Amino acid sequence: MIRVVVADDEMLIRHGLAAILSGEPDIxxxxxxxxxxxxxxxxxxxxxxxxxxxIRMPLLDGIEATRRLARTAPRSRVLVLxxxxxxxxxxxxxxxxxxGFLLKSAPRxxxxxxxxxxxxxxxxxxxxxxxxLLEEFLSGPPPGAAAQPALDDLTQxxxxxxxxxxxxMSNTEIGTVLCLAESTIKTHVxxxxxKRGLRDRAQLVVLAYESGxxxxxx
Numbered sequence: 001m002i003r004v005v006v007a008d009d010e011m012l013i014r015h016g017l018a019a020i021l022s023g024e025p026d027i028x029x030x031x032x033x034x035x036x037x038x039x040x041x042x043x044x045x046x047x048x049x050x051x052x053x054x055i056r057m058p059l060l061d062g063i064e065a066t067r068r069l070a071r072t073a074p075r076s077r078v079l080v081l082x083x084x085x086x087x088x089x090x091x092x093x094x095x096x097x098x099x100g101f102l103l104k105s106a107p108r109x110x111x112x113x114x115x116x117x118x119x120x121x122x123x124x125x126x127x128x129x130x131x132x133l134l135e136e137f138l139s140g141p142p143p144g145a146a147a148q149p150a151l152d153d154l155t156q157x158x159x160x161x162x163x164x165x166x167x168x169m170s171n172t173e174i175g176t177v178l179c180l181a182e183s184t185i186k187t188h189v190x191x192x193x194x195k196r197g198l199r200d201r202a203q204l205v206v207l208a209y210e211s212g213x214x215x216x217x218x
Contacts, residue, residue: 001026001027001028002026002027002028002049002050002115002116002119003028003030003046003047003048003049003050004021004027004028004029004030004048004049004050004051004052004115005029005030005031005032005033005039005042005043005046005048005050005051005052005076006018006021006029006031006032006033006052007032007033007034007035007036007038007039007042007051007052007053007054007057007062007065008033008034008052008054008057008081009034009035009054009056009057009058010054011034013054013104014032014034015032017052017081017111018032020108020111020112021052021111021112021115024112026116027112027115027116030042030046030048031045031046031048034057034058035057035058035059035060036057036058036059036060036061036062036064036065037059037060037065038059039051039053039057039060039062039065040060040065040068040069040072043069043073043076044072044073047073047075047076048076049075049076049077049119050076050077050078050079050115050118050119051069051076051077051078051079052079052081052102052115053065053066053078053079053080053081053093053098054080054081055080055081055082055089055090055093056089061089062080062089062093063089063092063093063096064096066078066080066093066096066097066098067096067097069097070096070097070199074199077099077118077119077121077199077200078093078097078098078099079098079099079100079101079102079114079115079118079124080093080094080098080100080101080102081101081102081103081104082101082102082103082104083103083104083105091206094202094203094205094206095203095206097199097203098202099118099122099123099124099199099200099202100114100117100118100123100124100202101124102114102124121200122200122201123200123201123202123205124202150211151211151213153195154192154195157178157188158188158191158192158195159213160178161174161178161185161188161189161192162192162204162207162208162213163208163213163214164177164178165189165192165201165204165205165208166204166205166207166208166209166213166214167214168205171185171186171189172185189201189204192204
């Protein structure tokens with residue numbers, strides 16, 4: 001059973017999401033939260049697999065709540081909810097540790113599939129939307145960003161894999177391009193995550209762009 005906390009300050013949306021998810025045989029909504037502070041408390045209380053996190057909430061926004069959860073509740077994966085697919089806050093949420101994002105207008109099957117994907121430990125990244133999002137907000141240095149992270153500790157093969165992850169490819173697709181087994185690609189992805197201290201592919205995509213390995217528009 002996948003345990004979910006739904007965090008959104010709009011009651012009708014929150015209840016609607018909870019009702020949809022509760023109707024699935026393998027998903028249980030264990031709590032709802034109306035702001036970021038309440039979300040943190042419910043995550044501590046219920047230890048969910050997935051947190052559906054709205055970005056714009058009172059008291060503590062979804063970005064800071066995601067950042068704190070990445071430190072204090074690393075087992076709980078955050079799936080960000082947004083109204084617009086080109087939302088600068090989504091980019092910041094991904095940097096903070098979110099495992100992906102969904103539009104609030106997404107159909108029911110995308111919502112439930114997204115929760116299952118993130119609960120399984122994968123990142124929910126629609127390649128076209130993710131690439132467009134990153135290219136929009138990395139066309140110049142992101143506000144408040146530090147110097148580009150160096151990739152000197154990565155092998156050439158790891159760089160190849162990171163570049164293709166950044167393009168939104170799956171392990172199977174990367175294996176085809178590099179003529180390697182999918183299990184080998186999975187090992188390389190695991191090594192990348194371990195070396196950089198990242199949670200999943202969402203942060204690898206951000207790293208590929210922020211490091212300059214991939215450039216907007218290319």
